Amino acid sequence: MNDPDLDELASELSEFSAPEKKGGRSPREERVIAGFEEIQRFFAQYGRAPQHGEDRDIFERVYAVRLDRLRALPDCRSLLVPLDHQGLLAGGVIASEPSDAIDVYKLAAELAGVTGADDINVLRHVRTSAEKRAAEEIAAHTPCRDFEDFKPLFQEVETGLKEERWQTKPFGKDASIEVGDFFILAGQIAYVAEMGDTYKTPNAETNGRLRVIYSNGTESDLLLRSLQRALYKDSDGKAGRRLVKVDDGPLFSNEIDDDDQQSGTIYVVRSKSELPAVAAHREVLHKIGVTGRSNIAARFSGAKYDPTFLLADVEIVATYDLYNIDRVRLESLIHRVFSPARMDVEIKDRFGNPVVPREWFLVPLFIVDEAVKRIADGSITQYVYDPKAVQLVKMGATRET
Structure with missing residues (x-):
């Protein structure tokens, strides 16, 4: 016809x-x-x-x-x-x-x-x-400026796949998409880092804008339904895959069993630096990290020689013991949550080279305590820190959609 x-x-x-x-x-x-x-x-x-x-x-x-x-x-x-x-x-x-x-x-x-x-x-x-x-470029890949925060996650997944601690599953058997999910799409590992406010489409399906980070250092801002369609039929004609951790349990456990193994410690320290930018915000400026050392003090013994510690001694203000947890994954997650409050400062190392420390955040200690509680109940992946509101908020609440 x-x-x-x-x-x-x-x-x-x-x-x-x-x-x-x-x-x-x-x-x-x-x-x-x-x-x-x-x-x-x-x-x-x-x-x-x-x-x-x-x-x-x-x-x-x-x-x-x-x-x-x-x-x-x-x-x-x-x-x-x-x-x-x-x-x-x-x-x-x-x-x-x-x-x-x-x-x-x-x-x-x-x-x-x-x-x-x-x-x-x-x-x-x-x-x-x-x-x-x-319209097509809305979902185009662009360089991910804070990829260093996510890089350890991809390294963990890639290593886990080789060691069979991670496995792939057909996407069609579980078409759900949530923050923290990993997929293989067009030959790249894709990580769902953020999700904006969701809404119902005319046919009653859930949709919303996502921030997806890829293992090649790029990201895209696309709709949930668009990612689902792409995963159903990948660019090479094969269905996309979901990546899951074998016997993946809670990110953080409140209860310690006899056979649990201590994995490390979340530490929160304040700098004793006299730099004006540091002195002016000393009470709320914290370095947050995760270490596997049993002797926490030893971790900071050379702080005054280390530009990542602002070339100054530090004061330990809080520690949280970890059991049965992936330290690298957790530290990356914590830094992602507090990234909106990352301190922007550049210092010179002992050779005169510029260094921009990335683990210092302008966040009150009580917010860090709340974040650890959300790590314990597994809800932390849904939150990000809002510096203006001085509180943890659901993903998308501080982003334009």
């Missing part, structure tokens, strides 16, 4: 084969004049002839192709010259895009939103190429 839109567009751009003239104007001549009048109306509205280019409106591109054809055909020129009061036919063929550069069927496909309309100017849901590219 022929597509009426395609037939109409093909007719508009046809070779204008000349039928036998039986008196008066032929149907072909009427079409040529009508088509030329549309171009004239475009000129009257915009003060110029239609131009080629993917950034142009689809109709302008159609008119540009049509005008090229009318200029190139002698019989059309002779028919239209008496009507050409704007001098449109005087120019040569528009050179910015050859007339055969736009395929009739491609243009017809772009006009597929036109239904039940006789006039080609009546559009429903048709976007310019620039608009379509902009």
Whole structure:
């Protein structure tokens, strides 16, 4: 069955084969004049002839192709010259895009939103190429500026896969997507770092904007439903995979069993540095990290020689023992939660090289206590610190969606 839109567009751009003239104007001549009048109306509205280019409106591109054809055909020129009061036919063929550069069927496909309309100017849901590219680029990968915070997570997963502590499962068997989930998509490990406010689509499905970090150091800002569709059918034609930790239990356990193994300690320290930026915020400026050393004090014995400790001694203000937990994963998670409050300061090491410490955060100690409690109950993956509100808030509450 022929597509009426395609037939109409093909007719508009046809070779204008000349039928036998039986008196008066032929149907072909009427079409040529009508088509030329549309171009004239475009000129009257915009003060110029239609131009080629993917950034142009689809109709302008159609008119540009049509005008090229009318200029190139002698019989059309002779028919239209008496009507050409704007001098449109005087120019040569528009050179910015050859007339055969736009395929009739491609243009017809772009006009597929036109239904039940006789006039080609009546559009429903048709976007310019620039608009379509902009929509496609919403989910384009961009460099992840804080990838160092997430890098240990990917290293843990990659090592875990080799050591069979992690495994892959078909995505279709569990199509849920939550913050903290890992997937394999288009050959990259993808980590769902954040989720904005969710809403219901017209067909009652849950949707929301995600921040997805990839193992190649990029990220994308895409919708939950878009990620689900991509995982159902990956770019190589195979279904995406979900990555899960074997016998993955709670991130942090309140109860200590006889066979539990201590994994390390979360530490919170304050700097004794006299740098103005440090002294002015000493009570709320904390370095938060995770160490596997049993002797915590030994961890900081050389602080005054270490630029990551601001080349100054520190005061230990809080410690939290860990049992049966992945220290690297936990530290990365803590730094992600408090990243909005990371102190921006640069110091020189003993060789004069600039160093930007990344583990110092302007956050009150009671907020750190709350974060540890949320680590214990497993809810911390849903939260991020809001410096303005001075509280932990649900993911998306501080992000524009």
